[in-house]
Amino acid sequence: MATNVALAPSAIEAQALARHVRMSPQKVRLVVDLIRGHRAEEALQILRYTKKRAARDIEKVLRSAIANAERKAEDAGASLDVDELYVSRCFVNEGSRWKRLRPAPMGRAFRYQRRTAHILVAVAEHHVAASERHAAAVAEAAAEKGVRGAVKKARKALTGRTKQQPRKPKAKE
Numbered sequence: 654m655a656t657n658v659a660l661a662p663s664a665i666e667a668q669a670l671a672r673h674v675r676m677s678p679q680k681v682r683l684v685v686d687l688i689r690g691h692r693a694e695e696a697l698q699i700l701r702y703t704k705k706r707a708a709r710d711i712e713k714v715l716r717s718a719i720a721n722a723e724r725k726a727e728d729a730g731a732s733l734d735v736d737e738l739y740v741s742r743c744f745v746n747e748g749s750r751w752k753r754l755r756p757a758p759m760g761r762a763f764r765y766q767r768r769t770a771h772i773l774v775a776v777a778e779h780h781v782a783a784s785e786r787h788a789a790a791v792a793e794a795a796a797e798k799g800v801r802g803a804v805k806k807a808r809k810a811l812t813g814r815t816k817q818q819p820r821k822p823k824a825k826e
Contacts, residue, residue, distance in 0.1 A: 665729070665783070667719075667776055667777075668721065668775035668776070669718035669775075673749065673769045674748070674770045675767070676706065676710065676769070676770055681710070682744075683705065685744065689742075690739065691739065691740055694735075700715065711774065718776045719738060719776055722776050722777075723735065731790065739779055742773070742774075743773065743775065744773055747768070747770065747771075748768070748770050
């Protein structure tokens with residue numbers, strides 16, 4: 654039941670990955686399936702009130718992905734509304750297995766495996782919010798361009814300079 658929403662060209666997407674989490678991937682997938690496709694704020698609420706041990710680790714990864722998105726927007730010079738983020742992708746892969754021995758009767762040993770998981774959570778800005786943010790940025794740039802043009806015209810008027818006329822070549826004598 655994943656929702657595939659086409660991202661706008663300027664949509665901000667960020668992800669976070671937790672590797673070698675000491676939990677079975679099967680158990681973690683039960684919790685990850687609860688938040689897939691939800692808004693980030695709503696997903697945090699779901700994780701906070703889920704009575705599974707995996708919810709703590711997934712919440713940590715989700716918070717990290719949100720922070721990565723904020724940082725990415727800051728580096729790009731864009732303003733990001735965190736309320737418009739949603740969980741675009743989240744999945745759990747199997748990590749390495751730790752082989753262990755358990756004592757058995759008559760001096761023998763039984764092998765068992767401790768499973769680990771890799772948790773990936775990606776958040777993206779909703780395409781409607783991204784297009785609104787992009788339109789606002791374009792409008793701001795256009796408004797500032799007009800201001801720059803007005804300042805340039807005022808400077809020219811004050812200094813009395815006009816566009817330089819192209820020089821005429823001197824006639825040969």
